[in-house]
Every structure is written in structure tokens, then in C-alpha cells.
Amino acid sequence: MMKKLKIFLFSDALGYELAQRYRFMQDELPVRLPVRTQLGYSSTAVPTILSGEPPTVHGHFSFFCRTGVTPFRFFKYLHPFLRPRFVFDNHRVRHKLSRLIAKWKKYTGYFNLYRVPYDRLPYFDYCEKKDIYAPGALAPAPNIRDMLGASGVRYHISDWRRGDDENIRKALASIARKEYEFYFIYTGQLDGILHFHVHEPEVVEEAFAALAKQVGKLLETAHQHAEDVAFYLMSDHGMTPRTGVADLRPVLEGAPFRFGRDFLACYDSTMLRLWVLNPEARTPLMERVAGAPGHWLSEDEKKAFNIDFSDNSYGDEIFLLDPGVQLAPSDMGAKAIPGMHGYSPDDPDSTAALLAERPPPFDPVTIADFFRLMRREAEDLRGPGA
Ligand SMILES: [Zn+2]
Known part of the structure; x- marks a missing residue:
């Protein structure tokens, strides 16, 4: 005993x-x-x-972030060849590709490209490259x-x-x-x-x-x-449980602002994260989304939610959807599903x-x-x- x-x-x-x-x-x-x-x-x-x-100390929030480096540079040259898109966007193909990249880059963490468009990947870094259970993995x-x-x-x-x-x-x-x-x-x-x-x-x-x-x-x-x-x-x-669906990409994106020149965006299942490259685009872009079921997080909210990263690596602005509303299609999945997490605590x-x-x-x-x-x-x- x-x-x-x-x-x-x-x-x-x-x-x-x-x-x-x-x-x-x-x-x-x-x-x-x-x-x-x-x-x-x-x-x-x-x-x-x-x-x-909190995330501001261990550094992990959503998988895709901006840190000044990217493991996806090669997609800049590769993405025009990944055609037809419906084949390369098939989740099994993406899953296989994710495994190949993880092996090549010697990632030990959970690694998945999800549905982030190939031509957008070179703008981003990925936060869980290392096995978070390994010694020292969440240092400091x-x-x-x-x-x-x-x-x-x-x-x-x-x-x-x-x-x-x-x-x-x-x-x-x-x-x-x-x-x-x-x-x-x-x-x-x-x-x-x-x-x-x-x-x-x-x-x-x-x-x-x-x-x-x-x-x-x-x-x-x-x-x-x-x-x-x-x-x-x-x-x-x-x-x-799902109560609604919002498709924010066509709402946010469009003339005169261009992805990569004026802004960058990541579409999680419950959040839209925006990086502003052209300061003049900030207010018009934020206003475009303002009518959707959710809200742009204030600095006080970011602080209260422990996601006030000093380098804005996870977005300059974050639009959090109301509980139950899913962003679809998103960079995480093509369709809304019956249940989701990632809403306000x-x-x-x-x-x-x-x-x-x-x-x-x-x-x-x-x-x-x-x-x-x-x-x-x-x-x-x-x-x-x-
Ligand atoms: Zn889950």
C-alpha cells in the first residue's frame, strides 16, 4: 500500500x-x-x-502570431504552385503538409497549418513549435x-x-x-x-x-x-453551443486597403485579430467590422484578459465575437460547427x-x-x- x-x-x-x-x-x-x-x-x-x-508571461495565445520571424518564408515562393487550391486546401492534404513541415523543422509541439491561406503564412510565426510539456518549454x-x-x-x-x-x-x-x-x-x-x-x-x-x-x-x-x-x-x-455565424473576411477586406500593405489579419474561430500597417487604415477597418456580433477589445479588457502583449505579437486590435457566434469560414475551419470555445471568460x-x-x-x-x-x-x- x-x-x-x-x-x-x-x-x-x-x-x-x-x-x-x-x-x-x-x-x-x-x-x-x-x-x-x-x-x-x-x-x-x-x-x-x-x-x-498568464499568456503575457508564458507567451502562448493563438497559434499564429507576429514576432518578426517566420518559419513559413518558403511559402512565398511555393504558394503559386500549390494548385488546384481545392486539392491543397483539403484538410487531409493540409494535415499531411503540417506533419511534413513539423518533421523538417523538428517541431516537437502541436503543429497545424489549419486553413491559413498559403500566401498569407509568410507574414506569421507559430507559437507552439516546442512541446509545452518539455523541460523549460514555457521559460521564463x-x-x-x-x-x-x-x-x-x-x-x-x-x-x-x-x-x-x-x-x-x-x-x-x-x-x-x-x-x-x-x-x-x-x-x-x-x-x-x-x-x-x-x-x-x-x-x-x-x-x-x-x-x-x-x-x-x-x-x-x-x-x-x-x-x-x-x-x-x-x-x-x-x-x-453555436448561436450564429459571422463571415468577417469580406467585411474587413476590400478596396482601398490591401492585405500585406495596409493591414494583416488572422481569423480565429471566435476572434478577428488585426495588425495595422498603414495608420490611416485603422479607423476605417475597425468601423467596417463594428456592426458584427462582438466587439473590439479595449486596452482595459486586454489587460483584464491577460493578453496585453507589449509587442502586439497577437494583434494590434482584437475583435472578440459574442458567445456562441462563430467566425466562418475562418483560418481555423471552413464551416461553423455545433460547438466552440474561445469566448469571453x-x-x-x-x-x-x-x-x-x-x-x-x-x-x-x-x-x-x-x-x-x-x-x-x-x-x-x-x-x-x-
Ligand atoms: Zn476544442
Whole structure:
């Protein structure tokens, strides 16, 4: 029997609202806390959880950014040859191309070209080139691996590239062998299901039942092999059902202003990010979009959302869509889908969750606090500063 065992199970997109509405594991995990998410996608939220720091410190927000360098220069010469476009814009082709580039450039992080037009790629950099779980990957902030490594606890962090079943299976076998005392287990399947089926109660029920089965097994195995088990199920954000669609590219772009000369723009699923190259274009461009369902973020809002980057690497101006409204087509996808995340953290459907068997040593307010909770539990195994 082990004395103490700490398990953090991360479930992408397990929102507080849905967990409550579907009474997901209400009896087994009676401690249920809403936790404020971080504006952005998993590309923002996960580094925030892994470091406890805001995007302005760990540097990760949306995948495509402006840093003064670009790994996509070659597309300047290559893009005229990528024809016919419908072939090269096919998502499978883009996926394959993304994998080739990642291999060529030796990227270890999650890399995907999504649907950013090939001729626009040379204007941008990509933020997740490195595996964010690797040592020092979120420097200057220490990440979970740095923190656990320094703590001296025996730990296991599952591989985000692997499927949920494999990650759970590996953790179960390892717990049974009493190999480690701290587990961070990554699961991402629920996110994929909710994006496409959040509006279908039977499918959501089924997905929750599958997750509950996995969690149940983890709990059972953990209690079999340890006297004292601290188990936490945590998430990065929720999933907001679609209420509308906005196609902002034709609204923003058009004479007399030209992409690359007067402005640059990135179309995320819930945000339009604008870089102004010609100062005279700023007001007219912003006015063009002003009538869409959403608003340009004020400097105070950017600050409150922790995205007031001093170098404006993620945009000079950001237009955030109202909760439920999706930008489509966007640089992320051709069509709107039933569910999306990346809305204001004030949107209840975006709220993340912490579910547990017993109260945590302190209540996390934002998802950045998950890092502090993990650190506190690691310290409980070794003592602070050990
Ligand atoms: Zn997602």
C-alpha cells in the first residue's frame, strides 16, 4: 500500500455548466467548483494550467502570431504552385503538409497549418513549435515538468500525442505497480465529441458515461493501492453551443486597403485579430467590422484578459465575437460547427471545472490556479521547498 497518491486528470473541454447539467459523476465527485477560464483556445489555456502564468508571461495565445520571424518564408515562393487550391486546401492534404513541415523543422509541439491561406503564412510565426510539456518549454515560467522535477516527487505525465484509452491504461497499470506518487493524465477525446455534438443530449450522455467509466476505474485502482488519494478532474474551458455565424473576411477586406500593405489579419474561430500597417487604415477597418456580433477589445479588457502583449505579437486590435457566434469560414475551419470555445471568460458555457472527491487545500479561482494546486499537492508529498 502506498501512503499518498495524487492524481490530476485533465479533460479538455469538460465545462462546469455541462458537468452540472448532466450531473456528471455527481455522487463519486461531490466537490464541484466552477473555475474561470483564460481567453483563447487550448493553445492558451493549457500553457496557463501547465505554468500557472498568464499568456503575457508564458507567451502562448493563438497559434499564429507576429514576432518578426517566420518559419513559413518558403511559402512565398511555393504558394503559386500549390494548385488546384481545392486539392491543397483539403484538410487531409493540409494535415499531411503540417506533419511534413513539423518533421523538417523538428517541431516537437502541436503543429497545424489549419486553413491559413498559403500566401498569407509568410507574414506569421507559430507559437507552439516546442512541446509545452518539455523541460523549460514555457521559460521564463517553470512548467509542470520543471516544478515536479525540482520537487523530487516520483511523477508521471502522460503523452498528449496518445489517445485517451492508452493514457488511462498506462496510468492504471502504473498505479497498480505503485510506480509513481503523482500523475498528470491528459485526455482530449471529450473536446472532439463536444465540438460536433454538444447540442445532442444522447451523444453527450454517452461521452460522459465513457469518461465516467475511465474515471471510475482510476478511482478504484487508486484507492486499492494507496491509503490517501487526492484525485482531481480538471479542465481548460467549456463548450459553447453555436448561436450564429459571422463571415468577417469580406467585411474587413476590400478596396482601398490591401492585405500585406495596409493591414494583416488572422481569423480565429471566435476572434478577428488585426495588425495595422498603414495608420490611416485603422479607423476605417475597425468601423467596417463594428456592426458584427462582438466587439473590439479595449486596452482595459486586454489587460483584464491577460493578453496585453507589449509587442502586439497577437494583434494590434482584437475583435472578440459574442458567445456562441462563430467566425466562418475562418483560418481555423471552413464551416461553423455545433460547438466552440474561445469566448469571453465571463461566458458561463466557457467556465472550466474542478471535480474532486474531497475539498482541495484551496479553491482555484482561475485555471492558472490549477498549477498552484498541483504544486501544493506535490509539496504535500515532500514538504515545501524540498
Ligand atoms: Zn476544442
